[in-house]
Amino acid sequence: MSGLFNDFTDAFAKRNNGLVQIILINVIVFLLLIFAEVILTLSGKTGIFLLIFDQLRLPSSLHELLLKPWTLITHFFTHRDIFHILFNMLFFYWFGKLIDEYLGNRRLINLYILGGLAGALAFLIIYNTIPYFQNQLGSMVHGASGAVYAVVVGAATLLPEYTFFLFLLGPVRIKYIAAFYVILSFIETIGSNAGGNIAHLGGALLGFIYIKQLQKGRDLGAPIDAIVNFFQNLFKKKERPPIKVTYRSQNQKSYSNASPAGFPDEDEVDEILDKISKSGYESLTKEEKQKLFRASQKQ
Template sequence: MKDFKFIFKRFIASSSVVNRILLINIGLFISFSVFKLIMYLFNLKGFSEQIISYLYVPGNAKLLIYRPWTLLTYQFMHVDFFHILFNMLMFYYMAIIYNNFLKSQGLWKIYLWGGISGAIVFLLSFNFFPVFRNTANLGYLVGASASVMAVVAATATLVPDFEVFLFGLFRIKLKWLAFALILIDISGIPTSNPGGGLAHLGGTLFGFVYMLNYKGYFNLYFKNFNKYFAQKTKVDEKKIFRKKVYVNQPHQPNSNAKNNKNTKPNQLEIDAILDKISQSGYDSLTKSEKDTLFRASE
């Protein structure tokens, strides 16, 4: 038992933000699934549902005054297996891409504040629009979808032209994948899942604004925004890509490079090489071009 505790503590201490978020979501899902099973066997299903409902965001804004913690707890709760499966798969793949470029910097903030933004949009909508007047007291918000959509939007804004294999069948750029998910949410609001769709849009909006601000677009308008949400003010996407290349492709300079190590290549030459990487990949570079990139990074 002591060995298990030691291994668990080491995993928590050494694991990435991505793993920690996954662990919290999966751990809570398993725990509450067991709890609901026990309550069901003792014919206390209604009691268990009432307790768990105190972890969901209520549709009635007045109830939120007495349950403010739900703005955070609902982000880690899921209704069933497929609910958590889809959310965690989407989060994992998007977070891995994000992590490749920014090493989890700001990922917790995007996840949590994206979820809070989704909850705020959900509450405002359910308590303002007439269509929800008769259902606000019955509605509730649960799941990590708004948080996940914030991560999707932030990643797609960071590297919009990054390509992924969708279902392992065809390539699609992140910006188009994010756009398709937004369309799905919008189309589902008047038909199947109005509360969830609105919350997703709230999370998406936060992720989009967060990353635009991270890149420096909103510095003139939100002077203190970076103080709370971002740690940098300007992102050069070519520098991000170059950083990725060097981390994964260590360079061994030859004798000519050593002789010219103090000579910096000009920006036009660097941009031409980076364009070649984006079109054909790092392996398409000649040895001379790799040497040039290495000298530019010193």
């Protein structure tokens, strides 16, 4: 057990490990809920479990939401069914790897959180404005699907021609995979899981908008970065900055003319393009792919 605990703590201590950390949070919450359900059910106290579960789910009633505002966040880390969490985490892993590789760990986390919030917003608006759903105001929603759909559609918007090899189907471009699940969710908005499918669509729309805005140089995740940095700084010890010693030989290449705002300069981009022409796009490292994406943002 100590080895398993160390694996968990190592995963959270590791920098730029958001993909695994988000999956672990979902799995830990799921296991705790399952454990609580089994123990309380065997004890004849199922009602207590349902009360705990409802503290994590997002209610459609705005009055109830005011009493439980934390559910805007907790609902997209909460699962009760094994297949629900299994498929959500598999999709998040497959498509999240692409976002992490091309845009970086920080933007993957931002996209997941924004997608979950967008799914919640869509659920609340629809259930409180459209007559068909207003008779169902006791409904609640839970699960990471809205956040996952944001990542899926975000990856398909960023890399529409990227191909997955699917069992029995062979190579399929991810834009078609994303489109299939978005259409399916739209059809199911009048089904038994209407609230969940509305959250899917809200997350999907956010994923599309997020990538399109990012390609124009606007990062919608900046407020989340600011909040995370604020809390990190609260617990960070103030340290003296280390003395920086630099050395440059006469033959060393100078990058003093590098572009501002984190954009790579022309020499770096040329080197990356040369590497693509010689060895193909897949030969690029994660950092080179991210540099190429940033270069594409310069207008």
